[in-house]
Amino acid sequence: MKMKNLLLLFLLTALMGSCKKDDGTPDEVIIVPPRSLSEVADEDDAEIKAYLETHFYNYEEFDSPPAGFDFKIKFDTIAGDNADKTPIMDMPILKSETITVSSSDFGRDDDEVVDHILYYLIVRQRDDAEVVNGPTIGDYAVVRFEGSLLNGTVFDASTHVEARFNLSRVVRGFGNAIEYLKPGIGPFENGDGTVRFDDYGIGAVFMPSGLGYFSNTQSIIPAYTPLVFKVDLLSFEPDTDFDDDGIPSILEDLNGDGNLNNDNTDQDTEVTVFIPNYIDVDDDADGIPTREEIDIDELGNVTFRDTDGDGIQDHLDNDN
Ligand SMILES: [Ca+2]
Ligand SMILES: [Ca+2]
Ligand SMILES: [Ca+2]
Ligand SMILES: [Ca+2]
Numbered sequence: 001m002k003m004k005n006l007l008l009l010f011l012l013t014a015l016m017g018s019c020k021k022d023d024g025t026p027d028e029v030i031i032v033p034p035r036s037l038s039e040v041a042d043e044d045d046a047e048i049k050a051y052l053e054t055h056f057y058n059y060e061e062f063d064s065p066p067a068g069f070d071f072k073i074k075f076d077t078i079a080g081d082n083a084d085k086t087p088i089m090d091m092p093i094l095k096s097e098t099i100t101v102s103s104s105d106f107g108r109d110d111d112e113v114v115d116h117i118l119y120y121l122i123v124r125q126r127d128d129a130e131v132v133n134g135p136t137i138g139d140y141a142v143v144r145f146e147g148s149l150l151n152g153t154v155f156d157a158s159t160h161v162e163a164r165f166n167l168s169r170v171v172r173g174f175g176n177a178i179e180y181l182k183p184g185i186g187p188f189e190n191g192d193g194t195v196r197f198d199d200y201g202i203g204a205v206f207m208p209s210g211l212g213y214f215s216n217t218q219s220i221i222p223a224y225t226p227l228v229f230k231v232d233l234l235s236f237e238p239d240t241d242f243d244d245d246g247i248p249s250i251l252e253d254l255n256g257d258g259n260l261n262n263d264n265t266d267q268d269t270e271v272t273v274f275i276p277n278y279i280d281v282d283d284d285a286d287g288i289p290t291r292e293e294i295d296i297d298e299l300g301n302v303t304f305r306d307t308d309g310d311g312i313q314d315h316l317d318n319d320n
Pocket of ligand 2: 214
């Protein structure tokens with residue numbers, strides 16, 4: 001839950017960034033000089049690559065699990081007794097995705113659009129993974145996680161209780177990486193009131209700060225810092241509808257860029273807040289709830305209307 005709070009704080013900071021003045025700023029807030037998204041992306045990628053080339057994970061334990069193995073990913077430096085280990089960078093299961101980020105996402109007005117590389121490792125996945133879909137960034141997911149800096153400092157973790165996250169309200173690299181994981185099988189009763197999931201997806205993600213908090217200092221996370229998350233995906237809720245307006249949230253990504261936080265049809269009516277469509281119950285601010293401007297059949301399938309035939313769907317059209 002803490003991570004969610006951090007993200008909400010980040011959004012607020014981003015919104016206020018353009019009017020940036022610091023009357024009453026508490027002493028502990030560190031003001032870091034602004035840096036460009038492109039410069040930081042290159043620097044972060046170099047840091048992540050250096051980490052991946054000098055570290056390994058406990059792949060031998062995952063390949064042949066010893067008795068009592070807890071199926072937790074552990075990273076260590078390639079040195080000493082571990083000098084012969086295979087670096088993460090050379091593991092065939094290391095994958096990457098290029099994600100485009102706009103500086104306006106961080107409240108900046110320099111119009112930069114920069115490719116960022118997200119690196120991820122899937123170390124365990126269900127055997128029948130091909131027939132099981134993973135979540136989208138429009139879903140709720142139940143996860144266990146641990147977030148750290150590249151130096152190993154842990155800044156947040158789920159401990160005994162799993163976290164249920166709206167995958168668009170957490171740092172972007174986290175939501176995007178979880179899309180590659182498959183959920184577990186379950187829940188199964190343990191007989192003591194608790195439940196468990198078997199064969200859940202286990203992975204780790206390495207993200208540049210542009211897919212994290214970028215210039216925003218968060219608790220012990222300095223500005224412009226790459227992040228590492230280890231994640232277990234226990235389950236997720238397919239076709240989650242965060243705002244309960246009848247439209248699965250993933251379908252409220254109007255520009256189809258895999259980011260739900262930059263689609264806001266009635267932005268010009270939202271003076272002090274920014275409520276993207278996936279969390280807005282009246283997307284066009286015409287006073288008629290979105291749910292009443294669409295048709296939903298018994299199976300939950302949504303059909304959109306265009307009453308005035310202007311090519312704009314009613315729930316996005318404030319003069320239909
Ligand atoms: Ca979008
Ligand atoms: Ca809105
Ligand atoms: Ca909506
Ligand atoms: Ca309308």
